[in-house]
Amino acid sequence: MRFSGRVFKFGDNIDTDVIIPARYLVHTDQKILASHCMEPIDKEFSKKVKPGDIIVAGTNFGCGSSREHAPIAILGLGIPVVIAKSFARIFYRNAFNKGLILLESDVYDHVQEGDEIFVDAKEGLIRTKDRELRSKPIPPFMIELVQSGGLLNYLRKKLEREGGLG
Amino acid sequence: MGMTITEKILAYHSGKKYVEPGEIIEAKIDLALANDITAPLSIEEFEKVKAEKVFDPDKIVFVLDHFTPNKDVQAAENCQKVKEFARRLGIRNVYDGGVCGIEHALLPELGLVMPGDVVIGADSHTCTYGALGAFATGVGSTDLTFGMVTGRLWFKVPETIRFVCHGKWRKWVTGKDLILHIIGMIGVDGALYSAMEFVGDAIYELSMDSRFSVANMSVEAGAKNGIFHVDDVTLNYLKDKTKRGFKIFGSDPDANYKEVIHLDVGKIGLQVACPHLPSNVKDVEELTNISLDQVVIGSCTNGRLEDLKIAAEIMKGKKIPYGLRCIIIPATPGIYLEALKKGYVQVFLEAGCVISPPTCGPCLGGHMGVLAKNERALATTNRNFIGRMGHPESEVYLSGPAVAAASAIMGRIAHPEEVS
Ligand code: SF4
Numbered sequence: 001m002r003f004s005g006r007v008f009k010f011g012d013n014i015d016t017d018v019i020i021p022a023r024y025l026v027h028t029d030q031k032i033l034a035s036h037c038m039e040p041i042d043k044e045f046s047k048k049v050k051p052g053d054i055i056v057a058g059t060n061f062g063c064g065s066s067r068e069h070a071p072i073a074i075l076g077l078g079i080p081v082v083i084a085k086s087f088a089r090i091f092y093r094n095a096f097n098k099g100l101i102l103l104e105s106d107v108y109d110h111v112q113e114g115d116e117i118f119v120d121a122k123e124g125l126i127r128t129k130d131r132e133l134r135s136k137p138i139p140p141f142m143i144e145l146v147q148s149g150g151l152l153n154y155l156r157k158k159l160e161r162e163g164g165l166g
Numbered sequence: 167m168g169m170t171i172t173e174k175i176l177a178y179h180s181g182k183k184y185v186e187p188g189e190i191i192e193a194k195i196d197l198a199l200a201n202d203i204t205a206p207l208s209i210e211e212f213e214k215v216k217a218e219k220v221f222d223p224d225k226i227v228f229v230l231d232h233f234t235p236n237k238d239v240q241a242a243e244n245c246q247k248v249k250e251f252a253r254r255l256g257i258r259n260v261y262d263g264g265v266c267g268i269e270h271a272l273l274p275e276l277g278l279v280m281p282g283d284v285v286i287g288a289d290s291h292t293c294t295y296g297a298l299g300a301f302a303t304g305v306g307s308t309d310l311t312f313g314m315v316t317g318r319l320w321f322k323v324p325e326t327i328r329f330v331c332h333g334k335w336r337k338w339v340t341g342k343d344l345i346l347h348i349i350g351m352i353g354v355d356g357a358l359y360s361a362m363e364f365v366g367d368a369i370y371e372l373s374m375d376s377r378f379s380v381a382n383m384s385v386e387a388g389a390k391n392g393i394f395h396v397d398d399v400t401l402n403y404l405k406d407k408t409k410r411g412f413k414i415f416g417s418d419p420d421a422n423y424k425e426v427i428h429l430d431v432g433k434i435g436l437q438v439a440c441p442h443l444p445s446n447v448k449d450v451e452e453l454t455n456i457s458l459d460q461v462v463i464g465s466c467t468n469g470r471l472e473d474l475k476i477a478a479e480i481m482k483g484k485k486i487p488y489g490l491r492c493i494i495i496p497a498t499p500g501i502y503l504e505a506l507k508k509g510y511v512q513v514f515l516e517a518g519c520v521i522s523p524p525t526c527g528p529c530l531g532g533h534m535g536v537l538a539k540n541e542r543a544l545a546t547t548n549r550n551f552i553g554r555m556g557h558p559e560s561e562v563y564l565s566g567p568a569v570a571a572a573s574a575i576m577g578r579i580a581h582p583e584e585v586s
Contacts, residue, residue: 021553
């Protein structure tokens with residue numbers, strides 16, 4: 001769970017209608033969803049961002065709807081981790097269920113767009129060009145979830161054990 | 167130490183005597199819901215894990231309400247996929263076409279949610295059912311798949327913020343104004359990860375329709391759930407709907423709260439949330455110079471009979487000015503029929519409104535009233551994020567039905583006293 005990449009900065013209350021506008025929700029294809037990620041506030045975002053880049057944001061990232069299309073679109077761009085001051089709760093569950101890692105930290109106040117940062121998610125460590133920051137620890141339950149390959153892998157194993165029955 | 171109503175419901179459903187905030191539990195679920203946007207993803211997940219059955223076909227509900235009546239080929243194919251899946255797995259609670267309504271208005275109306283239930287829905291406004299004294303919360307499609315297959319889901323027990331409301335309601339003010347006022351006060355993350363519990367004399371005077379509006383928008387304050395206690399108003403509402411038994415829970419006097427907030431509802435006027443956050447709340451009097459291109463009265467927040475009644479009272483005998491679209495969306499066929507019988511539909515048609523079939527439609531910028539660049543709408547919906555109702559450079563203001571109806575007549579944001 002170590003990453004390093006360029007920072008893309010977004011402010012407070014980035015909602016799911018911004019992350020992926022509702023008119024694209026007729027799609028479930030990850031590539032299509034990714035190509036419209038953040039479109040209402042930055043039309044070029046999906047073109048500028050490269051796999052491995054990191055989103056850094058303010059408070060309440062992912063507020064709004066329960067659409068899992070939001071973490072799917074972010075992951076579709078190859079962004080492995082989002083660091084924000086806080087996250088909306090449904091987005092938080094959805095992200096971890098899908099394998100997108102979220103860290104709570106105020107890195108936003110200490111980096112510029114385009115900065116390279118290093119993240120050790122398990123240790124809750126974030127290194128910018130001039131300082132080392134700590135994020136709130138990811139709850140052990142969520143780490144377990146990510147390490148077992150997300151909620152669906154856990155379910156798949158459970159079903160294999162129990163012979164396909166719910 | 168006592169427990170709150172939310173803690174008690176979660177404890178009961180996880181087979182425990184006691185739970186406390188922060189604890190992770192696995193709870194049995196009584197109902198799992200998805201719609202035409204979230205069900206297709208859930209079904210894909212279901213297939214990926216090679217599940218063969220759902221835990222109980224009668225406890226799963228699909229409501230095809232967002233992009234329906236199907237707005238395009240993709241929307242149609244999504245609905246088709248959901249219906250095929252339901253048929254294959256014996257799920258009978260599938261609502262489409264003439265029996266479809268907006269999910270959070272439809273499920274209570276059909277008696278599918280009961281007090282004390284644990285309900286998960288792949289839709290953030292699932293929290294609406296808290297009005298009935300249930301624990302109801304929105305989840306994503308993956309969580310929903312897990313719930314559909316196993317009949318259980320993990321939850322972190324939330325802390326609770328208690329809102330104690332007293333005082334006398336002012337004229338025209340409804341539950342929508344209360345919740346907008348609260349969101350304005352605590353912010354869009356003011357109740358993040360928490361439960362919001364609404365109690366007090368003023369709450370017991372609220373109609374069921376108003377309680378649904380309040381619980382509905384608790385998610386706009388970041389809450390996990392919003393919840394009310396069961397009283398005579400609830401029991402009366404449930405009288406002809408109860409198909410199964412239910413258990414009533416209530417907060418203990420010594421329950422532990424993150425915060426207790428006292429409110430005098432007599433001080434709350436008609437509220438409007440300005441673009442682009444539900445927390446940008448102002449009194450309507452401050453906004454009466456804002457011109458409008460569209461008014462929408464509908465959605466899972468305010469598309470119920472009480473809302474249409476208030477709107478009809480204000481619009482009766484009046485005309486919508488040229489250049490403004492006023493779209494009325496009864497939230498369910500049942501509400502539509504009642505509105506027809508009571509003469510509201512005629513009032514709306516004579517005033518020059520468009521009447522849409524029950525659908526989410528414009529609420530999420532789907533169809534039936536999408537905004538162009540620079541257009542401005544006032545809606546009784548729940549979100550006014552950038553681009554929510556269409557073009558990223560359009561604007562949405564949020565209000566209750568009285569302000570919406572008065573504004574439709576005036577062609578600008580208006581107080582109901584200006585037209586009556
Ligand atoms: S009416 Fe709007 S908020 Fe309610 S379920 Fe439909 S899209 Fe969501």
